Amino acid sequence: MPSKGKHRRPKSISLTRGIAAAGTGAAVLALPVLGATSAGAAPQAAPAAKSAPAPTTYVVAAGDSLAKIAREHSLSGGWKKLYEDNRATLGDNPGLIHPGVKLTLGKKSPAKPAEKPAATRASAERADRSEQRTTLAAAPAKKSYTNDLDGWIKESLDIMAKHSIPGTYEGIHRNIMRESSGNPLAINNWDSNAVAGTPSKGLLQVIDPTFTAYHVPGTSMNSYDPVANITAACNYAADRYGSIDNVNGAY
Known part of the structure; x- marks a missing residue:
């Protein structure tokens, strides 16, 4: 039986040095330590990014x-x-x-367009502004009319031209002066139309049923409106007499 004695705990050899001692009689050899603690694991390739499934x-x-x-x-x-x-x-x-x-x-979102360089953006913006100025310059200015008998007749003539309604400035002016003396609010409360409840109104003295039947789209529905009154009356005269120019009396 071995004699009793103190048992020493053998010193552990640090693995961080990467060597261990091995005895071979009198000589001591330094051997490399092989194991997971001394050799790093080989790096693994990063997994390939998964592509989004097709719709x-x-x-x-x-x-x-x-x-x-x-x-x-x-x-x-x-x-x-x-x-x-x-x-x-x-x-x-x-x-x-x-x-x-x-x-x-699983529809894919549309790809975001690549950001344009600042110089390219600035050039495009200048081109856009130039195109806008050119467009504005090319657009004809809206025609304006004076708010009087001359302006009302001229505006009516332009509307009539768009709707192929015949008539001239002289023919319109001549009939207006005979019918209302140029007063857009004139009304006849004494003739047969008035007795029947449909008095003649406006510059060319049009009764309401005739105004409604010959009203031209784009003009007011108020028979006292000068332009609407002239245009509707000329439309009626064209239908019945061929043109307001052919009217020389009550019509």
Whole structure:
């Protein structure tokens, strides 16, 4: 039996040095320590980024709803995103879908355009401003008319020209002076039309039924309006007499 004695704990050899002692009789050899603690693990290649799945097409079946389709296909954004991706097909009512309609599932967002260099942006902005100035310069200025008999007749003539209604300044002016002396608020309360409840009104003394029947689109519906009154009267005269120029008396 071995004699009792104190047992020493053997010193542990630091693995950080990367060597261990091994006895071979009188000589001591330094051996490299092999193991996970002394050699670093080989670096692993980073996993390749997964590409987004390509959009797929789904044909709506009877009993389907956007919520059901989005749920069954685990679509990101739910039925709202599915609706936005297919709004051109579905229209404005997301609750109404018909069997047989083809929907795109997992539609990719449009790629963001590359940012243009500052110099390019500035050049494009200058070109846009130049084009806007050219467009404004080319656009004809809106024609203005004086608020008097001369201006009313000229404005009426321009409207008549657009609607192929014949008549001249002289013919209109001559009949106005005979009918109302140029007063746009003139009204005849004594003739047969007035007795019948439809007095003649305005510059060319038009009764309401005639004004309504021959009213020209784009003019006022008020028979006292000078331009509307002239234009409607000339339209009536053209239909009945060929032109307001042919009217030389009561018409």
